[in-house]
Amino acid sequence: MKAFHEVRSYDSDFMVWHSNYENIGFLAHWHKEIELIYVRSGSCSLSITDHSFTAHAGDLAVCESGVIHYSDSHGMDNSLDFIIFDTSILGQLFQNPGFTFPLVTKEQLESYGLTARLEALIRTVSSELTDKAPFYQDVVTSSIQTFWALLKRFHPRADADQLPDGRRSRMLSELQELLAYIDVHYADNISLEYAAGRMNFSPSHFSKTFKKLMGINFVTYLNMVRVEQAAQELRHTEKKFTDVALSCGFNNIRTFNRVFKEITGCTPSEFLALPDPDLYKRTYYNRRSEEKEYVRDDSMTLVKNFQ
Numbered sequence: 001m002k003a004f005h006e007v008r009s010y011d012s013d014f015m016v017w018h019s020n021y022e023n024i025g026f027l028a029h030w031h032k033e034i035e036l037i038y039v040r041s042g043s044c045s046l047s048i049t050d051h052s053f054t055a056h057a058g059d060l061a062v063c064e065s066g067v068i069h070y071s072d073s074h075g076m077d078n079s080l081d082f083i084i085f086d087t088s089i090l091g092q093l094f095q096n097p098g099f100t101f102p103l104v105t106k107e108q109l110e111s112y113g114l115t116a117r118l119e120a121l122i123r124t125v126s127s128e129l130t131d132k133a134p135f136y137q138d139v140v141t142s143s144i145q146t147f148w149a150l151l152k153r154f155h156p157r158a159d160a161d162q163l164p165d166g167r168r169s170r171m172l173s174e175l176q177e178l179l180a181y182i183d184v185h186y187a188d189n190i191s192l193e194y195a196a197g198r199m200n201f202s203p204s205h206f207s208k209t210f211k212k213l214m215g216i217n218f219v220t221y222l223n224m225v226r227v228e229q230a231a232q233e234l235r236h237t238e239k240k241f242t243d244v245a246l247s248c249g250f251n252n253i254r255t256f257n258r259v260f261k262e263i264t265g266c267t268p269s270e271f272l273a274l275p276d277p278d279l280y281k282r283t284y285y286n287r288r289s290e291e292k293e294y295v296r297d298d299s300m301t302l303v304k305n306f307q
Contacts, residue, residue: 014137015086016144018125022079028070028214030176035063035084038118042078046071047215048102049172058106060118062099062151068175070215081122089144093152100156112154114147121147174199175213186225187249192218226250227263234268241268 015033025044037046043056048069055061063069065087087094109115124143128136178198182190195218196206210218230248233239239247245256261267266274 014140016089016125016129016140017084018082018122018129020079020081023077024080025071025073025076028068028216030066030068031084032065033084033086034065034090035069035082037061037063038081038083038122040079040081043076044071044073044078044080045076046103047213050212051102053103055103056106058109058115060104060109062102062104064098064102065094066172066176067102068172068213072215083122083125083144085144089141090148091145093145093148095152095157098152098157100158104151104155108155112150114150114154117147117150171199171209175210182222182225186222186229187247190222190249222249223259224263227260230256230260230268231264231271234272244268 020040023042028047037044037055037060039055039057039059039061041057043054045054046052046061046069048061048063049067104112104114106115109118121143125140128140178195181198182195192207193203195210196203199206201209207218210221214221216224226248230244230250233244233247234241237244241256242253245253248256250256250259257267260271264271
């Protein structure tokens with residue numbers, strides 16, 4: 001389990017992935033790969049590190065390696081194309097951090113002469129990954145490299161004096177370390193004060209910073225990690241509910257039942273009665289409610305939104 005550090009599975013050692021989804025948002029996560037999000041239609045609300053904005057049809061959002069990003073697009077209709085690829089695909093073209101702002105607007109793409117190239121890139125990656133004709137990896141790699149090089153040529157990039165200062169870089173690194181710590185020690189008594197202390201923040205400043213970067217508050221995040229583990233234990237062990245609750249960091253069965261239902265949309269008993277409870281193997285990515293359902297098709301981060 002990697003908490004919000006997404007470790008994606010690929011069909012082979014060629015680490016490029018593409019898919020299109022409609023009417024979705026996704027919870028905060030980060031990964032070492034680069035992620036391109038193209039808004040084919042509609043709009044979506046995005047937060048990439050400390051940049052929050054609404055992207056509209058024709059816009060491109062660029063999530064560079066290691067940045068925390070999420071989309072809270074409740075009530076928004078959209079069709080989004082995702083291309084995710086390992087930084088090794090870029091070779092010497094890779095530079096992180098690179099761009100001063102993660103959004104490339106429709107107007108900017110047009111002024112750069114990249115609108116048609118982006119559409120072609122998406123078609124090429126999609127068809128080549130599907131057909132896997134001879135030399136498809138070379139075709140995909142060259143297509144990504146060409147688009148990335150042209151984007152670097154035109155879109156504003158950070159100069160040395162614009163790069164994040166040491167304090168900000170350390171803060172992001174410490175946040176990732178905290179997430180990794182929670183991933184292992186979720187059963188311990190991890191208070192907000194303790195988490196804030198690990199980052200040398202006051203509790204109030206930590207709460208604001210965590211919510212801004214992750215899109216949810218600290219307690220909700222911790223509960224999601226705990227409920228994910230609880231769901232796995234319920235499904236794959238013979239433990240009693242009380243034992244599962246205690247082993248996953250809940251003090252009593254009443255709190256466990258309440259939080260489990262808040263996160264998954266059902267009680268532990270109802271969860272076990274589901275035809276496919278393994279859908280909940282990543283509860284913080286596929287929260288169930290009247291408005292949302294898990295999007296399958298090889299994505300660990302997408303949440304479909306019906307309203």
